[in-house]
Structures are given as structure tokens and as C-alpha cells.
Amino acid sequence: MKYIPYTLHNFTSIPQIQKLPDDQIKEIEIVGQVLPFKTNNHVVEHLIDWDNVPDDPMFVLTFPQKEMMPPGRFEILERLIAEKADKEEIRTFVEQVRLEMNPHPAGQIEHNVPVLGDDILYGMQHKYSETVLFFPSQGQTCHAYCTFCFRWPQFVGMDELKFATKETDLLVQYIAAYPEITDVLFTGGDPLIMNASLLAGYIEPLLDSGIPNLQNIRIGTRALSYWPYRFIDDDDAGDLLELFRKVCRAGKHLAFMAQFNHPIELENDAVREAIQRIQETGAVIRTQSPLLRNINDSPEIWSELWRKQVGLNCIPYYMFIVRNTGAHQYFSIPLVRAWEIFQNAYKSVSGISRTARGPVMSCLPGKIQVLGPTDIKGEKVLGFRMIQGRSADWADRLFFAEYDEEATWYRDLTPAFGEDKFFFEDELLEILKPGEYESDYE
Numbered sequence: 001m002k003y004i005p006y007t008l009h010n011f012t013s014i015p016q017i018q019k020l021p022d023d024q025i026k027e028i029e030i031v032g033q034v035l036p037f038k039t040n041n042h043v044v045e046h047l048i049d050w051d052n053v054p055d056d057p058m059f060v061l062t063f064p065q066k067e068m069m070p071p072g073r074f075e076i077l078e079r080l081i082a083e084k085a086d087k088e089e090i091r092t093f094v095e096q097v098r099l100e101m102n103p104h105p106a107g108q109i110e111h112n113v114p115v116l117g118d119d120i121l122y123g124m125q126h127k128y129s130e131t132v133l134f135f136p137s138q139g140q141t142c143h144a145y146c147t148f149c150f151r152w153p154q155f156v157g158m159d160e161l162k163f164a165t166k167e168t169d170l171l172v173q174y175i176a177a178y179p180e181i182t183d184v185l186f187t188g189g190d191p192l193i194m195n196a197s198l199l200a201g202y203i204e205p206l207l208d209s210g211i212p213n214l215q216n217i218r219i220g221t222r223a224l225s226y227w228p229y230r231f232i233d234d235d236d237a238g239d240l241l242e243l244f245r246k247v248c249r250a251g252k253h254l255a256f257m258a259q260f261n262h263p264i265e266l267e268n269d270a271v272r273e274a275i276q277r278i279q280e281t282g283a284v285i286r287t288q289s290p291l292l293r294n295i296n297d298s299p300e301i302w303s304e305l306w307r308k309q310v311g312l313n314c315i316p317y318y319m320f321i322v323r324n325t326g327a328h329q330y331f332s333i334p335l336v337r338a339w340e341i342f343q344n345a346y347k348s349v350s351g352i353s354r355t356a357r358g359p360v361m362s363c364l365p366g367k368i369q370v371l372g373p374t375d376i377k378g379e380k381v382l383g384f385r386m387i388q389g390r391s392a393d394w395a396d397r398l399f400f401a402e403y404d405e406e407a408t409w410y411r412d413l414t415p416a417f418g419e420d421k422f423f424f425e426d427e428l429l430e431i432l433k434p435g436e437y438e439s440d441y442e
């Protein structure tokens with residue numbers, strides 16, 4: 001299948017779009033000024049159920065909706081466009097709305113950028129001791145965009161991609177210098193937007209360098225869902241699979257971190273074939289997704305997602321809480337409700353499918369799992385577990401907050417038992433540079 005991207009410039013050529021009411025098409029055009037929008041022929045033909053539009057989960061996941069903008073903003077932008085306001089005025093307003101949508105969550109830009117000698121390694125992130133993230137500069141886009149995306153600012157030109165790199169040499173030196181690093185995670189955007197030879201240019205030096213501490217090469221991607229032909233009939237599909245084989249033959253574990261938000265993404269022949277081809281190289285596919293209101297906020301959807309993934313030999317890995325950026329008010333779910341969904345899904349599958357950890361907030365102090373409500377000496381509290389901490393010693397530690405049905409992020413929580421802070425807060429302040437904690441993003 002030949003890849004046909006659809007953006008604001010050409011999406012009205014999609015036959016199914018032409019059948020929609022005019023105001024719905026206009027809505028996409030208006031919200032698409034603010035949020036990034038891109039889809040493709042696989043999503044349109046195989047993932048969206050057009051009889052179910054506008055409520056269809058894959059439609060909502062890829063086509064912007066007016067409720068995704070802050071209250072009242074859609075109406076103003078609609079009026080500016082209808083009145084043919086000048087371009088500069090519209091651009092300024094769009095920029096203002098984007099800034100209202102918290103464009104820098106989880107310190108992606110400011111925090112955790114490693115330093116090696118005199119070099120600041122932009123395009124890398126090292127937050128947890130054993131894993132370093134690598135953002136290859138040519139991998140900073142995707143085969144389609146998710147409306148909930150937390151990296152959306154870079155797709156609308158707010159981030160200037162200073163957060164990406166071509167420097168494999170420095171990556172190799174950095175991993176060699178820190179023996180505690182076992183994992184490199186290639187991320188983006190989507191690194192599999194790159195052709196096989198570009199990707200090989202990043203991965204082969206890691207193999208050739210023979211760094212003994214490097215065990216796992218991870219690739220974070222949504223290509224299986226949005227463009228499974230990447231592994232089947234794209235021109236370089238064979239070369240890509242050969243590169244995966246090479247990683248495995250070099251004695252490294254190739255961990256394919258795939259994002260699937262809804263079981264429908266696993267129900268076409270192309271994705272099944274692609275999964276099989278990847279697995280034949282020796283790579284192991286792990287799966288993750290945020291829990292999203294209006295998309296997958298029911299236990300039945302999650303148990304089906306996990307069961308289908310296991311049926312395809314994929315390993316469920318994380319259920320995330322949506323980050324507080326972009327259209328999060330449209331997608332977010334209170335922590336207590338998120339835990340209920342997780343627990344109800346978890347209890348209805350066998351242990352083989354219970355490898356998923358969740359619900360998890362990936363936030364400033366670390367990765368925090370919601371363990372759910374409990375009573376301790378007559379006080380109703382919420383339990384949490386630090387899966388990964390800014391400080392390695394925090395891993396696997398428990399803590400408790402006052403029961404709160406409305407909280408959607410750890411910042412909304414109050415420590416239980418009358419304590420004035422959580423166990424990690426003092427040390428976090430020491431680790432962070434001055435001012436970092438003031439950012440209310442994370």
C-alpha cells in the first residue's frame with residue numbers, strides 16, 4: 001500500500017470526509033489551526049468506522065474536535081476566520097491559545113539533558129539511571145498525529161526541534177561513560193518514520209562499539225498501528241527487518257515499544273502480518289497506551305486490548321495517565337476512576353495478560369503507579385508506588401495521599417495522615433535546578 005498523508009491542505013479529498021456535514025469539516029479546519037493534524041489512508045480506510053463518526057474512537061484520536069480547545073476559544077477563532085481577519089491577527093490568537101494549552105509537559109525540554117565534558121547533549125534525555133532516551137533529528141514526526149499527543153508543540157513549530165540530534169558518537173561515548181546504563185530508547189515523534197539506512201546510521205555504531213553495559217535497544221513507535229506497511233511493502237521494509245535481525249544477532253535485546261490505544265488497531269491483516277514479521281527477527285513487542293476519556297475509558301476495552309495483544313505474542317507493558325498538556329481536559333480521567341478501570345480490566349484477564357503496569361503518571365518525580373484506595377486505621381487513603389524515581393533509591397517505594405475522587409494528577413494530591421509532604425519532595429528540590437519546581441506542568 002502506498003502511503004498517502006492527509007493534512008489540513010488535502011483532507012477534504014477523502015471521500016468519507018466529503019459525506020460529512022459542512023460544519024463538521026469546518027470544525028476540523030478550525031481546530032487544526034491550533035493542534036497538529038495529520039492522518040493517512042490506512043487510518044482512514046482500516047481504522048475509522050465511518051458509520052460511527054463523530055463518536056468513533058479512531059476518528060476522535062486523529063481528527064481534532066472543538067471540545068479539545070479551551071472553553072470559548074473555538075468560537076472566537078471561528079469568528080476571526082469567518083470575518084476574514086488578517087493573517088497576523090489569526091496567527092497571534094492561535095499562538096495564544098496554544099500557550100494556554102500548557103505546551104511543555106514533564107520538562108521534556110529543560111530537564112534531564114545530559115552533559116558529557118563540555119558538550120550539552122541536546123536530543124538526549126537521561127532521567128532514570130538505567131535508560132537513556134535518544135531523539136534522532138530525522139525521527140521527529142509521525143505517520144499520523146494523535147489528538148492527545150504530549151509532544152504536539154514540536155509538530156506545530158513551537159519547539160524548533162532543538163530537542164533532537166544527529167550525534168551518535170556522543171551517544172556511544174555517553175553510554176560507555178555511565179556503566180549503569182543498560183538501555184537506549186529511540187523515540188520521537190516516531191523513529192520509524194526514518195528510512196532503514198538512516199536508522200542503521202544510529203543503531204549500528206551502538207552495536208559496533210561493543211559497549212558491554214548496553215543490553216537493550218528500545219524503539220518507541222506507533223508505526224504498527226498507523227502504518228503497518230512499514231514492515232511489509234515499504235521500499236526498505238526488508239532492510240528494516242534485517243537491521244532488527246542484526247541487533248538480535250549482536251546479542252542485544254531489541255525491545256519494540258508499540259503504542260496501541262484501541263483494540264480496533266489490532267484487527268486488520270496488515271498489523272497482524274507486520275507483528276509477525278517483526279517477531280521473526282527476534283525482537284520482542286511490548287505495548288503501551290494512555291487511558292483516554294472518549295477513546296478507551298472502559299475495563300472491557302482494556303481487557304480486550306491486552307487479550308488481543310497477548311494473542312499476537314505482544315507483552316502489555318504500561319497503562320499511562322494522560323499528561324496535563326494539549327487537549328488533556330478532553331481526555332483526562334480522575335486517578336480513582338483510572339484505577340477502577342485498570343482493576344476491573346486486570347481482574348478479568350489471566351496472569352499472562354497481567355504484565356501491564358498501571359495506571360501510571362510519568363511526571364517530574366518519576367513514574368508513579370496508582371495502587372488504589374484503601375483504609376488505614378480508619379482513614380480512607382489512596383496508595384501509590386514509585387516505579388521509577390528521579391533518584392534511583394525511590395524505586396518501588398510506597399506512599400499515601402488523602403482519598404480524592406477528583407484528582408487527575410499527582411500535583412492535586414495531599415499527603416495522608418496529616419503529613420506535610422511526600423517522601424520524595426525534599427530530595428527532589430535538591431536534585432532540581434532553581435526554579436524548575438515552579439513549572440506547574442508536571
Ligand SMILES: *Cc1c(COP(=O)(O)O)cnc(C)c1O
Binds near residue numbers: 125131132
Ligand atoms: C518511562 C521512561 C523510561 C523507561 O522506563 P521503564 O520503566 O524502564 O520502561 C525512561 N526514561 C524516561 C524519561 C521515561 O519516562
Ligand code: SF4
Binds near residue numbers: 144150151190222
Ligand atoms: S505517535 Fe506519539 S509522538 Fe506521534 S502523535 Fe501520537 S502520541 Fe504524539
